[in-house]
Amino acid sequence: MPGTTVKKALGHVRVLDLTRVLAGPWCAQNLADLGADVIKIERPGTGDDTRSWGPPYLRDANGNDTAEAAYYLAANRGKRSVTLDIASPEGQAIVRELVRNCDVVLENYKVGQLKKYGLDYESLRAEKPDLIYCSITGFGQDGPYAHRAGYDFIVQGMGGFMSITGERDDMPGGGPQKAGVAISDLMTGMYATVAVMAALTHRDRTGEGQAIDMALLDVQVAMLANMNTNYLASGKPPTRWGNAHPNIVPYQTFATADGHIIVAVGNDGQYKKFLAAGGRPDLGTDERFATNPARVRNRDVLVPLLADMVKTKTKQEWINLLEAAGVPCGPINNLDEVFDNPQVNARGMRIDLPHPTGGQVRLVGSPMKMSATPPQVDLPPPTLGQHTEEVLSDLLGRTPEQIAGMREKGII
Numbered sequence: 001m002p003g004t005t006v007k008k009a010l011g012h013v014r015v016l017d018l019t020r021v022l023a024g025p026w027c028a029q030n031l032a033d034l035g036a037d038v039i040k041i042e043r044p045g046t047g048d049d050t051r052s053w054g055p056p057y058l059r060d061a062n063g064n065d066t067a068e069a070a071y072y073l074a075a076n077r078g079k080r081s082v083t084l085d086i087a088s089p090e091g092q093a094i095v096r097e098l099v100r101n102c103d104v105v106l107e108n109y110k111v112g113q114l115k116k117y118g119l120d121y122e123s124l125r126a127e128k129p130d131l132i133y134c135s136i137t138g139f140g141q142d143g144p145y146a147h148r149a150g151y152d153f154i155v156q157g158m159g160g161f162m163s164i165t166g167e168r169d170d171m172p173g174g175g176p177q178k179a180g181v182a183i184s185d186l187m188t189g190m191y192a193t194v195a196v197m198a199a200l201t202h203r204d205r206t207g208e209g210q211a212i213d214m215a216l217l218d219v220q221v222a223m224l225a226n227m228n229t230n231y232l233a234s235g236k237p238p239t240r241w242g243n244a245h246p247n248i249v250p251y252q253t254f255a256t257a258d259g260h261i262i263v264a265v266g267n268d269g270q271y272k273k274f275l276a277a278g279g280r281p282d283l284g285t286d287e288r289f290a291t292n293p294a295r296v297r298n299r300d301v302l303v304p305l306l307a308d309m310v311k312t313k314t315k316q317e318w319i320n321l322l323e324a325a326g327v328p329c330g331p332i333n334n335l336d337e338v339f340d341n342p343q344v345n346a347r348g349m350r351i352d353l354p355h356p357t358g359g360q361v362r363l364v365g366s367p368m369k370m371s372a373t374p375p376q377v378d379l380p381p382p383t384l385g386q387h388t389e390e391v392l393s394d395l396l397g398r399t400p401e402q403i404a405g406m407r408e409k410g411i412i
Contacts, residue, residue, distance in 0.1 A: 048072055
């Protein structure tokens, strides 16, 4: 209704974001979506590394590239940007002053690096005893690998993900494969979000702050879910199956006349409906394929026959036929098709925001749907240092002359 104030689940929370690249910014972006005031601290002159990770870049109204890389835009909506040299004593003093006005600190520096600046958890909780301080690293704050740099790609390999991802070793193109996005970074950002909100709840109940130690490797191991327990129960490491299923046939991707589809046949009845739609009912009465155990044993014979059948129709023809028959299926969409999908659009998964240099920026909306406190994005990803004067003035009471002096010294 007009004039209604939107409730923000984390509208009472302020976050000092000392992170860059992806895992930390992803956590901070989630908190911003939920209403937190997120102040992103960036290096003067360069800012977050991902600002230059292009092309592609956001374009202005004339079609010219701005300084905002699409990679940066993906993880920084809803934040305020302040440039600050935290390696300088003056910059460190400002961080400590900001901390007194914040509830949460996020950081993803190498283990021990912020201690040199007096910006570690023990130092900062002396400034604010109920502070929630979340550290995100590759391997955690302790253990033999603690001082190693953490990279998503490497962690996907070390944590077992790539041992179960990719085509079967005995198939063309077989071998380990990373995910198409930085999945250990993103999942670490998600787990960090949960941990921060749990710590906020604990603080609100008890008045006690705490340190949170998030590691990419820990998260990568944890997120393997049933594959982990399969191994722990059997003692046998699971292997790669590509787009097939080790225990169900057909349960995989198939090439159509103009693209690809997923067919997820869960029982013998669905299998026969699949064959009827493709004009091959004979493959349902053949004893080699009549039951799922038989199909699993004879998959190398059956799957090529099914592949030939599927190629005779287009992707949409198959989707229409199989949905009508009650056979679980789905398309493999490129992103053009994803953002043209009526369900994706109905759920508000694309948003457009005004941007100070690009005119408008297209972004992905939050998937968190909440009836009382829905996520709301008020701010586009900030330009470098866009809110420096605003934050220093409003939160710390700095005068325009003081701010100008700090800028002349390179502190901001």
